[in-house]
Amino acid sequence: xxxxxxxxxxxxxxxxxxxxxxxxxxxxxxxxxxxxxxxxxxxxxxxxxxxxxxxxxxxxxxxxxxxxx
Amino acid sequence: xxxxxxxxxxxxxxxxxxxxxxxxxxxxxxxxxxxxxxxxxxxxxxxxxxxxxxxxxxxxxxxxxxxxxxxxxxxxxxxxxxxxxxxxxxxxxxxxxxxxxxxxxxxxxxxxxxxxxxxxxxxxxxxxxxxxxxxxxxxxxxxxxxxxxx
Numbered sequence: 460x461x462x463x464x465x466x467x468x469x470x471x472x473x474x475x476x477x478x479x480x481x482x483x484x485x486x487x488x489x490x491x492x493x494x495x496x497x498x499x500x501x502x503x504x505x506x507x508x509x510x511x512x513x514x515x516x517x518x519x520x521x522x523x524x525x526x527x528x
Numbered sequence: 529x530x531x532x533x534x535x536x537x538x539x540x541x542x543x544x545x546x547x548x549x550x551x552x553x554x555x556x557x558x559x560x561x562x563x564x565x566x567x568x569x570x571x572x573x574x575x576x577x578x579x580x581x582x583x584x585x586x587x588x589x590x591x592x593x594x595x596x597x598x599x600x601x602x603x604x605x606x607x608x609x610x611x612x613x614x615x616x617x618x619x620x621x622x623x624x625x626x627x628x629x630x631x632x633x634x635x636x637x638x639x640x641x642x643x644x645x646x647x648x649x650x651x652x653x654x655x656x657x658x659x660x661x662x663x664x665x666x667x668x669x670x671x672x673x674x675x676x677x678x
Contacts, residue, residue: 490678500676 463523464502466495469514484509543602550595553588560584576639583636583643587629594625611664611671619661626654 470480481491486506493499494506507518514521560581568575597618604615633647 486678494678499678500673502678506678
């Protein structure tokens with residue numbers, strides 16, 4: 460997928476664990492893992508909003524477009 | 529007496545009917561030589577016993593393969609696994625079995641034109657199953673998309 464989720468980078472910057480973020484964003488740890496490992500097919504605006512709120516960042520900090528070869 | 533018809537009962541009935549058909553198809557394997565001998569005796573045309581026997585055996589084996597695929601699919605449905613790749617595979621198998629039976633009976637139609645109708649029905653069945661297979665594959669894609677939407 461050309462859209463990469465850089466959630467682990469932001470989580471490291473904010474020093475927050477996956478379990479804690481999952482709880483604060485109100486998604487299951489399994490779903491957060493899918494998101495972190497770039498396995499997700501789509502992200503709801505409500506989830507993105509919660510992630511940005513909890514990590515105090517912009518959607519562009521979490522999502523990145525990478526051109527395919 | 530109030531018997532309520534439910535999806536579970538309907539599924540059980542389908543499984544029983546499929547099993548009965550499977551047993552009948554298995555039993556038919558033993559009757560094919562007798563049936564073809566009888567056909568040659570009563571048809572009044574040139575004998576085609578050998579050709580008919582081969583066609584019937586091939587069709588019966590393909591039919592049994594299709595029925596086993598159907599049983600596997602019904603098992604998956606009973607386990608609440610509807611939109612899974614295995615079901616699409618089973619439908620693909622059933623559809624190809626139908627097309628193969630159609631091809632066999634088209635060959636037979638050169639000697640007995642009436643066999644063309646059997647070929648047509650088998651091909652039509654295969655086509656319908658193929659459309660259902662395509663629908664199921666789209667359903668699997670949608671389910672995966674839904675599962676991976678966070």
